[in-house]
Amino acid sequence: MEDSRPRFLDDVTVELVKHSASDSDVLWAARVSTAGEQSIEEINKDPERSKGLINFLMRDRHGTPFEHNSMTFLVKAPIFVFREFQRHRVGWSYNEESGRYRELQPDFYIPGPERKLVQEGRPGKYVFVDGTEKQHKIAVEVMESAYRSSYEAYREMLEAGIAREVARAVLPVGLFSSMYATCNARSLMHFLSLRTKSEQAKVPSFPQREIEMVAERMEAAWAGLMPLTHAAFVANGRVAP
Template sequence: MSDALENVRFRSDMTVELVKASASDSDVLWAARVSTKGEQSLEDAGADPARSAGFINFLMRDRHGSPFEHSTMTFLVSAPIFVFREFMRHRVWSYNEESGRYRKLEPVFYVPGPDRNLVQEGKPGRYVFVPGTAEQHKIADEAVRQSCRDSYATYLELLEAGIAREVARTVLPVGIYSSMYATCNARALMHFLSLRTKREDSTFPSFPQREIEMVAEQMEAHFAELMPLTYASWQANGRVAP
């Protein structure tokens, strides 16, 4: 048991890997132009999208959203379970997550980093998070680490007693790391980013939990690289999904 607990690890980061993508600005063009060009719109699949930046901006500005759905991006995300529970609110996505029913969960847990704001001030809807004192950070760090070690020790005791994995996992905290594939189209991703990032230039304010924002920031970087014209137009139009 003691040897297993020595392998308990703590992280404060999130990782996002772009596994595969079929996503480009030209996808928006041929999808939109089928309404006026029919089958000839396929000619736009190989066209230079830069020549149609204005058209993409028109679609974004006037919220003609369906042409932005003809793309796919699949990400592999490693984050605490509580981040994934917020993800599941986004129902247009497709998810496949590792299962504690079928495999022994690794002892990797989230602990707030030194730059994580810890203290909430104000009422819901009008609150802010502030750093907190050095003593509060010390209390949070030590308490989280001890709680995770204790819960994982209990988890191992249950497994060693022959308890099924799907039952033993009930003692583990939502701060344990999991991994999942998450697939979306550009329109769904823009909606996700508008809600899960806090930006002063957004038309509508959002107050995401910092940990899911860390995931969103990495996804946004991939989106900007894959579909630069769409991304720029989304930015210019207040980060509102069409």
């Protein structure tokens, strides 16, 4: 039997579980427009030309060549992250674990000591700043207490024979869930442009830190698969083509 004692986590996990994604996919898709079908060997003959073509496509926002690839990530994060995540619909496919069909495990999110806790300013024009040690202590203690109470209520209903799909209603959005998320490079770039904060971005973005943590790990994995495409994305202001 799995341990039913709550676990409190301050980080997310992202695993690249499978992919068919390389810079060659972009070049192959782009060159069919002018040269017809070409082999990957032909495409890879001139690295500098390949780098220049990818940069041209990114700079002038010729987006479709960046769609001919696929990456599937296994993401484990709080439910509130997934609710934000699934606002990204074009070029994404999701399958999340179901509280109807399995007993949900007691993994809950708490902010780490580096998480900025205090919002200053009005909606649309605010910043987050560090909280005090006391504020962090209060946040962690209150969250842990609420999580324990909600999970005890959940287990009580399950043990009374109440259906999982009913009992789960007492669980908070700080509960960890897991999902497979599949995308192509173009849809990932659009996600990154909104869900990361970077001084290199032409258009500023102000993501919630927890989804940015997911985005940062996805970006690192993608950069390893498609280094020329990633470099062109950064060099052109982190604007999706």
